[in-house]
Amino acid sequence: MKKKYHKLYFIIIILAVVTLFGCDIIFGSVTLSLSQVWSALFSADSDEAIQTIIWRFRVPKAIVAILAGAALSASGLQMQTLFRNPLAGPYVLGISSGASLGVSMLILGLPLLRISFESDILRNIGVVGAAWFGSAAILAAIIAVSTRIKDIMAILILGMMFGSASGAIVEILQYLSPEGALKSFVVWSMGSLGGVTTTQLAILVPVLLAGLVISILLIKPLNTLLLGENYARSMGVNINVVRRLIFVSTTLLAGTITAFCGPIGFIGIAVPHMARMFFMEADHKTLMPASMLLGAAVMLLCDLIAQLPGSEMTVPINSITALIGIPIVILVIIKNKKIF
């Protein structure tokens, strides 16, 4: 009936993801040729330096880009539907800031208390745990307020307040911190997909996959939530369970990405709108997979741009995501004055 072009669109987006994945591996501070990549991937007796570049750095980074894009977009879509607010997203609502606060307390706060981690794994688990805790705390606060205050603008402003408050605490910690800890925190806060180590990847991949699976299981309840909570409940949806699942999956998705890649803004809010513009639909059966795939493509594109191909330099990824995401958000505000 109406879904004539949907398959075609999905194929185009998947092709875009595959192409961008390839480009992300080829381009970087050293541009590789296709044949170099090919032989590094599929034959044993190739240049060891190139092997290292590809397997140690570029492939993990591209995988992280795909997961980060999908994760942030899926959580943004959930936030927008749950709060019935087109401008909701993990970054705007302060959930990423909450994760940042958690991480900063760990990176900056513990050295102040002269506590240091013995092992790499322990440290990483600590960082993720702190990010989850921080984002869960902010999300819980917003959900608690949103059951009382129905005004969508009030909730957004509140998210910003939480974000600013976290920022203020982070600044105090920064001011007090020694140079070494400060430097590692500043690098983290600029956001990077490439800094993820193999140990971190071992935590990142299963956690994000779990979050994405929950997102897919939430498709039907999210659809009923389009009509609001009362309608959803009257159609047999157990709203408390659903709210908890959204809570868990958003914390896992946005918190984990923030822990390992730094606060990356505007993907979560902009990509679901790109999916809506593309497919002209509100059905989450389409929007959820479309947001995940588009998020992956956009994140790969941002990473590619951040490499500044042909130059030795890279710029922080969250500057690029902001510059790409913000125009889309502005377009959404201007075009659809009312989305929910």
Added chain:
Amino acid sequence: MGDNNKAKSVIELQHLTLGYDDRILFNDVNINFQVGGFTALLGRNGTGKSTLLRSIVKLIKPLSGDVLIGGHSVKNMSTRDIAAQISFVSTEEIKIPNLKVFDVVGLGRAPYTNWIGRLDRKDKDMVYQSLDMVGMLDFADKSVDKLSDGERQRVMISRALAQDTPIILLDEPTAFLDLPNKYEISLLLRRLAHEKNKTIIFSSHDLNISLELCDTLVLIEGGDVHYGTTDSLVEEGHIQRLFKNTQLFFDKKNMTIKLKTK
């Protein structure tokens, strides 16, 4: 709900007390709603019409007492059990861009569809039938934000029909509509109650329309709740009492509300 036992009540309010922490709306109400009736819930703003509807569909908890649906207490029914018995049309205005009329009505099948909400042949037939019953079949592919208020209300009623429940509750379905639309929606609901044997209860401020079209009325006035056929409530003077201390009076002969001053 295959066999229709006319004498059986579908909804029973037992010693129902509703209200909020600081305020009781009404106390110890006992009503048995019969199958297939078209009932209006009348009362002034803030008397508890919405609250009563919401407590029947278990969106809010009563302070005390119980609601029975088909003989079962809602306390022991899951949201899904209730969704199979009652569909609810709220006052919420649904104006989401790109949300198709077909998809909204399709959501009415949610209690019966699989984990992802896929509509099978039977579900789709049900959606088209429901759209047809409210005269909105041609609007299936339209987006809900492009509809007029009257059309949108028909779509929401159609969604309730697609849920395929013996009971439909509607919270002020004719508010914000112009007079012809108010009549059309009310007539549509009456037809559904009588032809499809649905039990329909709706809250309303349109006393004239309700007196004209409803089988039974629930009057909520100052904490008192009266339930009865339209005629009996008129005979007992309950309608008249609604307008004490106002500029209005009830003209019994013409069954209409009029202004006291000439």
